Amino acid sequence: MQEIQKIAEDMEKARYDLQFKYIVGILEAKIKIINEQLSEKSGREVIRTVLSRMKEPESIHAKLERKGYDRDFATAQEKLNDLMGVRIICLFLDDVYKVANMLKKQSDIKVIKMKDYIERSKKNGYMSLHLIVEVPIGISEQPEVKRVEIQIRTVAMDFWSVLDYQLIYKKDVSGAEEVSKELKGYSEEIAALDRKMLKLRNKIEKM
Amino acid sequence: MQEIQKIAEDMEKARYDLQFKYIVGILEAKIKIINEQLSEKSGREVIRTVLSRMKEPESIHAKLERKGYDRDFATAQEKLNDLMGVRIICLFLDDVYKVANMLKKQSDIKVIKMKDYIERSKKNGYMSLHLIVEVPIGISEQPEVKRVEIQIRTVAMDFWSVLDYQLIYKKDVSGAEEVSKELKGYSEEIAALDRKMLKLRNKIEKM
Amino acid sequence: MQEIQKIAEDMEKARYDLQFKYIVGILEAKIKIINEQLSEKSGREVIRTVLSRMKEPESIHAKLERKGYDRDFATAQEKLNDLMGVRIICLFLDDVYKVANMLKKQSDIKVIKMKDYIERSKKNGYMSLHLIVEVPIGISEQPEVKRVEIQIRTVAMDFWSVLDYQLIYKKDVSGAEEVSKELKGYSEEIAALDRKMLKLRNKIEKM
Amino acid sequence: MQEIQKIAEDMEKARYDLQFKYIVGILEAKIKIINEQLSEKSGREVIRTVLSRMKEPESIHAKLERKGYDRDFATAQEKLNDLMGVRIICLFLDDVYKVANMLKKQSDIKVIKMKDYIERSKKNGYMSLHLIVEVPIGISEQPEVKRVEIQIRTVAMDFWSVLDYQLIYKKDVSGAEEVSKELKGYSEEIAALDRKMLKLRNKIEKM
Numbered sequence: 001m002q003e004i005q006k007i008a009e010d011m012e013k014a015r016y017d018l019q020f021k022y023i024v025g026i027l028e029a030k031i032k033i034i035n036e037q038l039s040e041k042s043g044r045e046v047i048r049t050v051l052s053r054m055k056e057p058e059s060i061h062a063k064l065e066r067k068g069y070d071r072d073f074a075t076a077q078e079k080l081n082d083l084m085g086v087r088i089i090c091l092f093l094d095d096v097y098k099v100a101n102m103l104k105k106q107s108d109i110k111v112i113k114m115k116d117y118i119e120r121s122k123k124n125g126y127m128s129l130h131l132i133v134e135v136p137i138g139i140s141e142q143p144e145v146k147r148v149e150i151q152i153r154t155v156a157m158d159f160w161s162v163l164d165y166q167l168i169y170k171k172d173v174s175g176a177e178e179v180s181k182e183l184k185g186y187s188e189e190i191a192a193l194d195r196k197m198l199k200l201r202n203k204i205e206k207m
Numbered sequence: 208m209q210e211i212q213k214i215a216e217d218m219e220k221a222r223y224d225l226q227f228k229y230i231v232g233i234l235e236a237k238i239k240i241i242n243e244q245l246s247e248k249s250g251r252e253v254i255r256t257v258l259s260r261m262k263e264p265e266s267i268h269a270k271l272e273r274k275g276y277d278r279d280f281a282t283a284q285e286k287l288n289d290l291m292g293v294r295i296i297c298l299f300l301d302d303v304y305k306v307a308n309m310l311k312k313q314s315d316i317k318v319i320k321m322k323d324y325i326e327r328s329k330k331n332g333y334m335s336l337h338l339i340v341e342v343p344i345g346i347s348e349q350p351e352v353k354r355v356e357i358q359i360r361t362v363a364m365d366f367w368s369v370l371d372y373q374l375i376y377k378k379d380v381s382g383a384e385e386v387s388k389e390l391k392g393y394s395e396e397i398a399a400l401d402r403k404m405l406k407l408r409n410k411i412e413k414m
Numbered sequence: 415m416q417e418i419q420k421i422a423e424d425m426e427k428a429r430y431d432l433q434f435k436y437i438v439g440i441l442e443a444k445i446k447i448i449n450e451q452l453s454e455k456s457g458r459e460v461i462r463t464v465l466s467r468m469k470e471p472e473s474i475h476a477k478l479e480r481k482g483y484d485r486d487f488a489t490a491q492e493k494l495n496d497l498m499g500v501r502i503i504c505l506f507l508d509d510v511y512k513v514a515n516m517l518k519k520q521s522d523i524k525v526i527k528m529k530d531y532i533e534r535s536k537k538n539g540y541m542s543l544h545l546i547v548e549v550p551i552g553i554s555e556q557p558e559v560k561r562v563e564i565q566i567r568t569v570a571m572d573f574w575s576v577l578d579y580q581l582i583y584k585k586d587v588s589g590a591e592e593v594s595k596e597l598k599g600y601s602e603e604i605a606a607l608d609r610k611m612l613k614l615r616n617k618i619e620k621m
Numbered sequence: 622m623q624e625i626q627k628i629a630e631d632m633e634k635a636r637y638d639l640q641f642k643y644i645v646g647i648l649e650a651k652i653k654i655i656n657e658q659l660s661e662k663s664g665r666e667v668i669r670t671v672l673s674r675m676k677e678p679e680s681i682h683a684k685l686e687r688k689g690y691d692r693d694f695a696t697a698q699e700k701l702n703d704l705m706g707v708r709i710i711c712l713f714l715d716d717v718y719k720v721a722n723m724l725k726k727q728s729d730i731k732v733i734k735m736k737d738y739i740e741r742s743k744k745n746g747y748m749s750l751h752l753i754v755e756v757p758i759g760i761s762e763q764p765e766v767k768r769v770e771i772q773i774r775t776v777a778m779d780f781w782s783v784l785d786y787q788l789i790y791k792k793d794v795s796g797a798e799e800v801s802k803e804l805k806g807y808s809e810e811i812a813a814l815d816r817k818m819l820k821l822r823n824k825i826e827k828m
Contacts, residue, residue, distance in 0.1 A: 015658075018654055018657055018658070021650070021653065021654065022650050022651070022653075022654045025646065025647075025649070025650025025653070026646075026647055026650055028646070029642070029643050029646025029647055029650065030643070030646075030759075032642065032643075032646070033639050033642065033643045036639055037636075037639070106759045107757075107759035107764040107765075108757050108758075108759030108764065109759065136728075136729050137729075138651075138727045138728040138729030138730065143728040143729065
């Protein structure tokens with residue numbers, strides 16, 4: 001409890017919320033342009049929603065604990081990649097990769113890691129394309145870089161993840177295992193649906 | 208061509224865009240509050256996206272023609288309910304009806320018509336709950352009322368409708384019929400998915 | 415202290431922040447339209463900034479005390495007109511009255527009081543046009559009405575008021591009286607400037 | 622006329638509007654942070670308004686002509702610093718310089734020129750602090766840099782400039798010279814007012 005409090009205080013001292021707003025402002029400006037470029041090229045809307053969140057002291061603490069790290073904000077900044085998070089929700093499966101490619105092409109941010117949980121979903125069925133990017137922050141004299149986790153997924157995958165998220169808090173409840181299995185099944189159904197809709201879209205576009 | 212031009216001019220004369228912005232401003236303020244009230248009650252996000260659009264002169268003209276009405280803006284204002292449109296996209300199936308109920312409870316707008324294309328989808332597979340509401344507009348001395356079509360649907364239904372929309376422009380192309388049939392099939396699949404996800408959500412919430 | 419706490423709790427119970435957001439949403443939509451209508455007519459920008467604020471429990475309590483009322487939220491809602499406040503900052507003196515006239519013409523809000531502190535400034539030099547309006551709130555079954563204080567002033571008057579506001583917290587400090595007198599003098603200077611700039615603008619427009 | 626048309630087309634080809642939106646997005650994120658930092662330090666609001674504009678083909682053409690340059694978009698990009706413009710309006714005179722200093726400290730933008738039209742106003746009375754900055758644009762593979770003119774001024778100076786702007790279009794009209802002289806006089810009055818208000822603010826803050 002005291003450790004969480006300490007993390008919260010250190011975040012405030014560092015004015016982490018200002019840093020977050022700045023970084024997210026840059027990325028959202030970038031994503032807007034990417035969306036306009038891709039939408040113009042394809043003649044249809046590509047990105048439906050962009051969301052962003054700053055990780056709360058409680059879940060920073062929980063993650064440090066789970067990973068066996070020291071439970072303070074300095075360690076969090078060094079070890080965790082998802083203190084700042086941006087989610088991009090696309091309509092179609094191929095759009096996810098198009099957006100990722102555009103992000104990789106930007107000369108002023110650096111993609112330092114990419115994990116494709118669509119190609120190979122997590123054990124529980126979670127699907128998403130994860131990019132860890134470094135964004136320069138220039139709000140003081142020393143140039144610095146902040147890491148951001150960007151999750152790119154389809155609306156269907158995003159819908160699935162809402163239930164997955166609700167399950168986190170009920171892990172040890174009786175019946176949880178059965179529900180998890182059922183949810184995993186829907187993940188495969190959703191993946192199949194995304195592929196079929198994409199195929200049909202391609203068919204329509206070629207007509 | 209001249210008729211479309213005339214409709215565009217009459218819309219400009221009536222400053223229809225200003226009226227649209229005002230009406231949509233009111234409705235968006237309302238929907239925001241409804242979302243916060245419902246989200247607070249249910250402990251999860253209820254509305255994911257709100258979109259709005261003003262019908263373009265071209266499609267006003269096309270609709271008047273299709274319905275056999277006189278093709279001018281006065282007739283459009285009298286006969287068509289969807290010159291102004293707002294779309295509310297919810298995560299779960301039951302949220303669609305919760306949002307509709309909240310809209311019906313508002314004392315200053317009036318729901319004059321409701322069509323449930325979820326209960327009974329359109330022939331092509333289209334699903335959505337449609338409300339026609341009357342919103343008072345007080346930007347001049349005479350009180351007046353504007354009709355708005357509010358479409359409420361799930362993210363899954365909305366995803367489906369993107370392809371449906373693309374098909375409109377390819378109706379007479381060869382292969383369109385087959386594609387339409389395939390798309391209709393996915394509509395049923397999506398409806399089934401929405402029901403299963405809702406059932407599972409209810410199970411999780413009761414755990 | 416306990417009284418302030420109680421006011422804060424009652425505001426939260428009534429979800430006063432949601433009511434505020436709704437009411438301000440309506441008014442801002444209205445003011446936007448008014449700005450576009452006036453700007454179109456005059457061929458120049460009319461409103462420069464719109465700000466809004468909800469009165470904090472501390473200052474609600476202080477105002478109730480100063481006026482000799484019971485110090486609770488129910489009394490505040492009944493007696494105080496400025497729990498919700500909107501400020502409209504115009505470029506020129508005549509624009510202030512044009513905006514006020516447009517607000518009076520709106521059929522769905524009601525101006526119940528108007529105080530012209532420009533025609534006759536407050537003793538300390540404060541200038542602004544104050545309207546108390548009633549805005550219908552329809553977020554539940556019972557129609558209801560909320561009062562809002564709308565302050566309309568020029569950029570020059572608004573600039574002046576920043577210093578006036580800083581003085582509030584230093585009323586009893588030595589030197590305050592002299593500073594107040596000096597500030598009052600600037601108020602007259604600003605009023606004269608506004609009149610001269612308006613006169614010159616009219617001259618330019620007639621050229 | 623044809624030259625203006627050509628400039629408009631070249632801007633469209635280069636998708637200059639997208640570039641503008643991106644650059645302005647970055648700068649606005651930066652200015653927001655600067656405002657929060659300065660406001661926190663001084664305990665009062667520092668920046669009142671931020672505006673931005675992209676120079677129109679007509680006025681690009683007029684400026685190229687006035688300066689004796691070739692009248693095409695390539696030349697404009699090379700020679701003109703104000704194709705993209707951002708205006709920051711502060712409450713007090715010293716805030717103008719505080720904001721400028723913060724902008725100079727940013728490690729990822731470069732101030733390449735600064736002109737102080739407050740210290741020494743233009744002949745017609747125009748006052749403002751002008752910074753030309755270079756902002757990196759990374760929306761494609763090749764890193765690039767865009768120049769932006771940032772004008773920083775007080776609300777009082779900004780008020781003055783509205784009339785100055787209206788005069789531009791009436792330069793050759795009879796009576797213009799007299800009006801110009803009158804306006805120039807008000808510029809000095811405004812400068813004096815800004816200095817007096819600042820002095821009084823400092824007095825209040827020290828009380």
